[in-house]
Amino acid sequence: MLFNKRTERIFIWVFFPLALLLPLFLEQNTFYVSKLTSIMIFALFVMSLDYLVGRCGLITLGHAMFYGLGGYLFWMLAPEYTEVNFWVYTFYVCMIAAAIALVIGFLVLRTSGIYMIMITLAFAQMAFYFFSDSIEFGGNDGLFIYMKPETSIFGLSLFDLDNPIHFYYLCLLSLFNTLVFFKLLIRSRFGRVVDAIHQNPGRTTALGYNIFMFRLMSYVIASALGAYAGYLFTLQYGFVNPSMLAWTTSGSALVMSILGGMGSIYGAILGTFVYEGLHYGLEHMTEHWMLFMGILIIAMVMVFKNGIAGYLEKLLEKRS
Amino acid sequence: MTTSLFFVQLINGLQYGLLLFLIASGLTLVFGVMGILNLAHGSMFMVGAYLAWYFFEHTGSFGISALISAAIALLIGIAIERGLIRHLYRRNHLDQVLLTIGMIFVFNALQSLLWGNDPLGVPVPQALSGAVPLNDVLEYPVYRIFVALLCIAIAFVMYYMINKTRLGMLIRAGESNREMVECLGIDIRRLYTIVFAIGVMLAAVAGVASAPMSSIMPGMGEHVLITCFVVVVIGGMGSIKGAFVAALLVGLVDTFSSVLVPQISSMMIYILMAFILLIKPQGLFSS
Amino acid sequence: MFKTNTLRTAVAAGLATLTLSTPVLASDEPVKVGIMLPFSGVYAALGDATRNGLKMALQEKASELHGRKIEFIEIDTEARPERAPEIASSLLDRSKADFIIGPVHSGVAMGMLKVLRGKDTVMIVPNAGAGPVTGPLCAPNVFRTSFSSWQPSYPMGKVALDKGYKNVVTMSWNYGMGRESLDAFEESFTAGGGTIVKQMLVPFPQTEFQSYLSEIASLKPDAVFVFFAGGGAVKFVKDYDALGLKGKIPLLGSGFLTEGTIEAQGAAAEGVMTTLHYADTLDNDLNNRFRASYKEQFGKPSDLYAVQGYDTGLLIANALNQLKGDISDRDALINTMANTTINSPRGDFTFSKAHNPVQNIYLRTVENGENKVIEIASPMLEDPARGCKL
Numbered sequence: 001m002l003f004n005k006r007t008e009r010i011f012i013w014v015f016f017p018l019a020l021l022l023p024l025f026l027e028q029n030t031f032y033v034s035k036l037t038s039i040m041i042f043a044l045f046v047m048s049l050d051y052l053v054g055r056c057g058l059i060t061l062g063h064a065m066f067y068g069l070g071g072y073l074f075w076m077l078a079p080e081y082t083e084v085n086f087w088v089y090t091f092y093v094c095m096i097a098a099a100i101a102l103v104i105g106f107l108v109l110r111t112s113g114i115y116m117i118m119i120t121l122a123f124a125q126m127a128f129y130f131f132s133d134s135i136e137f138g139g140n141d142g143l144f145i146y147m148k149p150e151t152s153i154f155g156l157s158l159f160d161l162d163n164p165i166h167f168y169y170l171c172l173l174s175l176f177n178t179l180v181f182f183k184l185l186i187r188s189r190f191g192r193v194v195d196a197i198h199q200n201p202g203r204t205t206a207l208g209y210n211i212f213m214f215r216l217m218s219y220v221i222a223s224a225l226g227a228y229a230g231y232l233f234t235l236q237y238g239f240v241n242p243s244m245l246a247w248t249t250s251g252s253a254l255v256m257s258i259l260g261g262m263g264s265i266y267g268a269i270l271g272t273f274v275y276e277g278l279h280y281g282l283e284h285m286t287e288h289w290m291l292f293m294g295i296l297i298i299a300m301v302m303v304f305k306n307g308i309a310g311y312l313e314k315l316l317e318k319r320s
Numbered sequence: 321m322t323t324s325l326f327f328v329q330l331i332n333g334l335q336y337g338l339l340l341f342l343i344a345s346g347l348t349l350v351f352g353v354m355g356i357l358n359l360a361h362g363s364m365f366m367v368g369a370y371l372a373w374y375f376f377e378h379t380g381s382f383g384i385s386a387l388i389s390a391a392i393a394l395l396i397g398i399a400i401e402r403g404l405i406r407h408l409y410r411r412n413h414l415d416q417v418l419l420t421i422g423m424i425f426v427f428n429a430l431q432s433l434l435w436g437n438d439p440l441g442v443p444v445p446q447a448l449s450g451a452v453p454l455n456d457v458l459e460y461p462v463y464r465i466f467v468a469l470l471c472i473a474i475a476f477v478m479y480y481m482i483n484k485t486r487l488g489m490l491i492r493a494g495e496s497n498r499e500m501v502e503c504l505g506i507d508i509r510r511l512y513t514i515v516f517a518i519g520v521m522l523a524a525v526a527g528v529a530s531a532p533m534s535s536i537m538p539g540m541g542e543h544v545l546i547t548c549f550v551v552v553v554i555g556g557m558g559s560i561k562g563a564f565v566a567a568l569l570v571g572l573v574d575t576f577s578s579v580l581v582p583q584i585s586s587m588m589i590y591i592l593m594a595f596i597l598l599i600k601p602q603g604l605f606s607s
Numbered sequence: 608m609f610k611t612n613t614l615r616t617a618v619a620a621g622l623a624t625l626t627l628s629t630p631v632l633a634s635d636e637p638v639k640v641g642i643m644l645p646f647s648g649v650y651a652a653l654g655d656a657t658r659n660g661l662k663m664a665l666q667e668k669a670s671e672l673h674g675r676k677i678e679f680i681e682i683d684t685e686a687r688p689e690r691a692p693e694i695a696s697s698l699l700d701r702s703k704a705d706f707i708i709g710p711v712h713s714g715v716a717m718g719m720l721k722v723l724r725g726k727d728t729v730m731i732v733p734n735a736g737a738g739p740v741t742g743p744l745c746a747p748n749v750f751r752t753s754f755s756s757w758q759p760s761y762p763m764g765k766v767a768l769d770k771g772y773k774n775v776v777t778m779s780w781n782y783g784m785g786r787e788s789l790d791a792f793e794e795s796f797t798a799g800g801g802t803i804v805k806q807m808l809v810p811f812p813q814t815e816f817q818s819y820l821s822e823i824a825s826l827k828p829d830a831v832f833v834f835f836a837g838g839g840a841v842k843f844v845k846d847y848d849a850l851g852l853k854g855k856i857p858l859l860g861s862g863f864l865t866e867g868t869i870e871a872q873g874a875a876a877e878g879v880m881t882t883l884h885y886a887d888t889l890d891n892d893l894n895n896r897f898r899a900s901y902k903e904q905f906g907k908p909s910d911l912y913a914v915q916g917y918d919t920g921l922l923i924a925n926a927l928n929q930l931k932g933d934i935s936d937r938d939a940l941i942n943t944m945a946n947t948t949i950n951s952p953r954g955d956f957t958f959s960k961a962h963n964p965v966q967n968i969y970l971r972t973v974e975n976g977e978n979k980v981i982e983i984a985s986p987m988l989e990d991p992a993r994g995c996k997l
Contacts (some may be wrong), residue, residue: 031701038693059414107594111601114357118553119597122590125546129586133781133810140782140811141714141737142688144721237692239721241714244689247546251421258418283683287646288433294425301419302407325825332817428647437651439838441845441871451851458824459851533849535814535871537838539649543812575818578809586810 002183007313008266012179015269019172023165030164035280037168037236040175043272045229046256047175047265051182052222053254054263055191057198058109058215061117061250062124066223068245069097070230072131075143075240086149086161086235090228097227098220105219109212121247132242142241145234161235171232175269178225182265185221194218259300261307270308324455329575335464337571338471339530343544344551344563345478346522352558353494353515356405357413359420362545363427364520368393368527369536370431373440382445386528393524397517405516406509424541431538440536467529474522478560491515495558550593556603565604637678638927638934640665641704643694643719644733645686645711649812649837652867653711654683657733657916659905661708664920667900671924673932680704684715691718699728705934706731708919711912713737713756713783720744727937729944733919734912738787741963743994747941750962752922752949753915754884755990756787760861762968762985763832763882764795767859772829774804775859778819779834781808788834788861796832804828814842820850831856836863841871848875862886865973867910876973882985884964885911885953886971886978894952918951925949961992 003009019036026032049063073093078084108119131137148161151170159166185191196204197211205211234240243249252275260271278296282289304311347361368389375385400423408416443449444463451459482488490511493501502508534540551570555562570589577588584591596604642661644654658681665677680702682694691710698704699722707723707730710716716735723730724746732740732749736756740749767775777792779785785808793803804826807819823831831852835843840863847853853875862883869876887898887910897917901909926943927934934940948957949964956966970984 029701031697031699034696034700035693053414107598111597114351114557115553115597115601115603118549119594121546121549122594122597125590126587126594129584129590129810133583133586135786141717144717237696237718237721239689239692239718241688241718243687243714248542254414255418255421258414262414287683288429289683290425290647291429291433294422294427294429297422297425298404298419301415301422302404305411322825325821328821328824329818332821336815336817432647432651437647437649437655439652439841439868439871441841441873443873444849451849453851455824457827457852457855458821461849463849533842533845535838535841535845537649537841538647538651540838543814574815578815578818579822582808586813 002180002187003266005313005317007309007316008264010316011266011270011312016172016176023168027165033164033168034236037164037171038233039273039276040168040171041229041232041236042253042256042276043269044171044175044178044232045226046253046260046272047178047182047268048222048225048229049250049253050257050260050262050265050268051185052218053257055186055198055265056194056215056218056222058219059113059117060108060120061247061254062120062122063223063226063253064245064247064249065120065124065127066097066101066226067230067233067249068127068131068240068242069100070227070232071234071240071244072137072143073097073227074231074234075137075145078145078147078149081147083147084149086151086159087153089149090231093231094224094228098224101220101223102216105216105223109215109219121250124245124247124250128242128245128247131245138240140242142239142243145238145240148235148238167236174228174232179265179269181225186265190214190217255297259297259304259307261304261309261311261313264307264309264313267307267309274308328454328458328460329579330572331460333572333575334568335468335571336575337568338468339526340547340551340571341564341567342471342474342526342529343523344548344555344567345474345560346519346526347548348552348555348558348560348563349478349491349522350516350519351552352560353491354409354512355413356416356516357420358516358519359417359545360423360427361519361523361548362541362543363424364393364396364523364541365527365530365544366431366541367396367427368524369531369534369540370435370440370527371524372528372531373442373536374435376442382442382532386525389528390521390525394517394521396524397520398513400520401513401516406512409512427541428538437538442531442536444532461533463532467533470529474525475560475564482560487514547589550589553603554593554596556606559603559605562603562605637676638672638706638923639678639680639702639704640923641698641702641707641709641728642679642681643684643691643698643707643709643715644681645715646681646683648685650686650711653734653837653912656867656910656912657708657711657919659901660909660913660916660918661733661920662916663901663904663913664917665924668921668924668928671928673927675927675932684710684712686710686712686715688712688714688718691715692722695719695722699723699726704728706923708733710735713740716740717744720746720749724749729937729940731919731922733915735784736787737783739994741959741961741990741992741995745961745992745995745997747962747997748937750922750944750958752918752964754966755963755992756784757791757990758963758966758988759863759881759883759968760788760791760832760834761795762970762988763859763861764792764797764801765799766880766882766970766984767792767796767830767832768799768801770830770857772801772857774802774828775830775832776804776807776823776826776828777832778807778809778823780811780813780839782811785811785834789832792832792861812839814839816843816846817850820846820852823856824850824852828856830859832859833864834861836866837868840864840866840868844868844872844879845875853878862911862971862978865971865978867912869973869976869978877975878973880970880972880981881978882968882970883911883978884966884968885914886969886980888971888977888979889953889969890980891952891954893950897952914952918949918953921949921951922947956987959989959992960997961990961995962997963990963992965989 151159256271256275261267371389448463450462555566578585711734713735732751777789860881862881956964968985970981971978
């Protein structure tokens with residue numbers, strides 16, 4: 001069984017059917033559809049971070065670098081006024097992001113703990129200032145994407161990316177696929193070695209595994225998926241901006257991941273929606289939404305020992 | 321670059337570095353002894369600056385305002401440690417990070433509520449408001465020299481405290497072996513409260529000291545936080561000596577790079593940090 | 608004032624219109640004014656002032672609105688450009704705002720443009736000076752009631768030449784508004800034979816100026832021209848003075864250097880010369896009345912951002928008045944707005960084809976804690992709107 005936890009199955013059976021049907025009720029109001037789409041895109045990003053930090057134990061504060069790269073790479077590769085193919089460019093963007101992750105991972109994974117956090121941050125900051133200070137890449141004000149890609153496979157057009165509802169379903173599909181992908185990865189032999197490395201690196205090395213390579217592969221995979229999320233974000237409004245690479249973006253993702261429940265993967269989706277939901281609700285109620293947001297975050301940390309997923313699991317899992 | 325310009329930039333870099341040390345010392349102290357990464361450290365810097373402004377407006381004396389602000393910061397530190405941080409010692413590091421991020425939100429919101437969002441300023445105290453002429457155009461403000469000397473003095477006090485007093489001995493012992501210290505009958509909880517309060521107070525004092533020479537505005541905490549981290553990591557987490565050397569290094573690199581390689585000057589401190597970590601992954605003086 | 612009730616009012620209004628069996632007259636529905644400004648973070652003070660001015664104008668002109676009520680929908684942008692498209696589309700699609708006012712920050716403006724250009728709403732920029740808004744990205748439904756980055760800085764070139772300065776160092780943050788301001792100064796200064804010794808671009812939003820100021824001292828130019836705003840402006844002017852440059856090398860700036868910052872800058876600001884499309888000390892009836900009533904209503908002195916917000920309100924009120932409250936014909940609305948003359952505290956102004964104000968630029972100097980107007984540096988200056996196809 002792919003989803004072995006009862007809580008996880010409940011979550012999936014509630015979340016995805018709901019998400020599937022929601023646009024039918026929100027036909028009039030494309031704003032909500034777009035808002036949910038942005039949250040889903042960020043949830044995808046947070047999932048990739050959750051895998052890295054929660055499952056592999058590789059804590060990075062530079063993951064947003066790949067989020068931003070997803071956008072900037074598309075801008076760099078795609079011609080300004082021609083429609084390109086979405087799937088082909090997804091491949092290009094993810095492959096190049098993976099190549100960059102390979103190089104950076106090679107340098108970064110030699111450190112651990114707080115040092116890894118800082119050196120990943122360093123690279124992300126360098127990338128941030130690179131794009132922020134350069135006029136060629138739009139500088140601080142960002143760049144526009146004028147032509148959204150078309151999504152045909154073998155001539156059969158599937159989604160019209162300019163249509164918010166189509167884009168919503170594309171992102172929902174991506175979210176589901178990524179969740180399934182990570183679950184498969186975790187259950188695979190690769191995933192089990194990664195778990196072993198997380199629990200006891202020394203013993204795993206003694207068993208003859210090259211833990212560096214496994215970590216590097218995990219880093220590359222997670223980064224490529226983070227870039228895919230950034231690519232989707234850019235395509236939603238056709239706007240790419242250096243703030244995508246900011247350390248505060250990495251920080252927010254980390255907050256959502258911890259809030260949701262580190263390492264549970266589906267918790268990342270929970271955490272993102274709860275955080276964004278609170279943010280949205282509070283900011284429409286009061287100008288001083290930050291105060292309540294901060295208090296709620298502090299309260300949640302104190303109460304939920306393993307994030308929201310952890311709390312739900314405590315309630316719903318059968319004790320064996 | 322002429323020799324006189326070089327000399328001036330050298331002074332600039334050292335003075336900036338010393339201020340960085342003052343801010344970063346509290347962060348590294350807290351991490352070294354307690355293992356807590358306090359992301360709200362920058363917020364305390366901001367609180368110090370705002371408190372300095374507020375009490376100056378009400379008392380007219382910068383000196384009195386500084387003392388009151390430092391005292392309040394100490395109390396805030398004690399309150400936070402006992403009220404919040406204490407409950408998370410047994411939890412993993414990331415939960416502590418999340419808590420301190422929540423604190424950043426709260427501090428920023430309180431700043432906006434209590435003191436508003438306009439940029440504020442505090443004039444330099446009369447006694448220190450002169451300037452020392454360096455060349456025919458440039459002068460160096462006495463106040464900046466005073467702050468630099470203050471940072472050096474605090475560095476000495478910290479060195480003395482850590483190496484020559486009983487409290488310092490407990491701090492060093494707590495850094496290397498927490499459980500043993502508890503076994504020896506020392507109340508580690510009180511030690512932690514004191515250390516955290518001192519750490520927070522140092523950040524606030526740095527904020528008070530910078531107030532007359534900078535702009536007191538929203539977001540000033542986050543701005544300083546990340547440079548702080550770079551300093552602490554380059555120096556080695558937990559090492560005050562390391563933080564001192566690293567701060568001077570960062571100050572000099574930042575100053576000279578803005579003059580010599582302005583196109584990449586914003587990236588320089590990160591390039592420096594990446595470079596050092598790749599050679600010495602634990603920082604320069606890891607404990 | 609309005610915001611916590613906005614949601615409830617909107618829901619109530621919605622329910623009310625559903626239950627009424629008779630067709631609803633246009634004049635029964637409120638005019639929806641969406642506001643996207645920063646209410647938290649570094650630019651919060653500017654967002655506050657703009658909103659205050661906007662609401663004050665609409666209150667003052669309430670009797671001229673032909674019975675239309677105004678409903679405000681306010682969202683905090685936190686001055687984060689990446690939130691711009693989402694917030695703009697919220698105001699457009701969800702709230703169906705007739706007017707969308709914002710932003711302060713130029714990066715946010717770009718994000719807004721992406722979503723709002725050519726759509727069924729009127730976007731009015733009450734601050735962001737980014738050139739493209741009334742340049743390559745201009746659009747019929749986009750107006751600006753503030754300035755273009757070029758406008759305040761261009762006249763200073765001539766001022767510098769008149770004062771006999773031949774070599775000038777320019778400095779600003781490395782972002783759109785900064786670069787555009789320095790380029791505008793350079794354009795007029797070099798056209799008259801001046802030389803820019805060096806252009807220093809500081810990473811945005813860094814405020815460590817020591818090393819740059821030391822370098823300026825060693826270059827010994829005739830004057831220094833800068834663009835900085837807000838907290839950065841406070842620090843720059845203080846540092847310039849503290850390092851001894853003030854008495855020796857004249858400091859010139861785009862007006863933002865001394866807007867809303869003089870109190871924090873203290874004595875360091877005295878004698879700094881700037882050019883801007885407004886000054887608090889402008890001695891005309893409208894300005895004096897505006898300043899007095901703003902102070903009375905909000906308890907603090909008004910500033911440039913309040914004026915810009917106020918003029919935005921005047922623009923909306925004017926349009927409603929002329930169209931007798933019926934703004935359903937967007938083309939007519941845009942036409943009316945484009946041909947309005949705004950009687951502003953800054954002096955009367957009209958709109959260029961690109962919908963940017965054609966306005967006076969004043970030369971000011973800081974004297975006794977305020978910006979005293981010396982003269983009009985450039986009367987009715989129109990931004991060239993390079994790249995705009997309107």
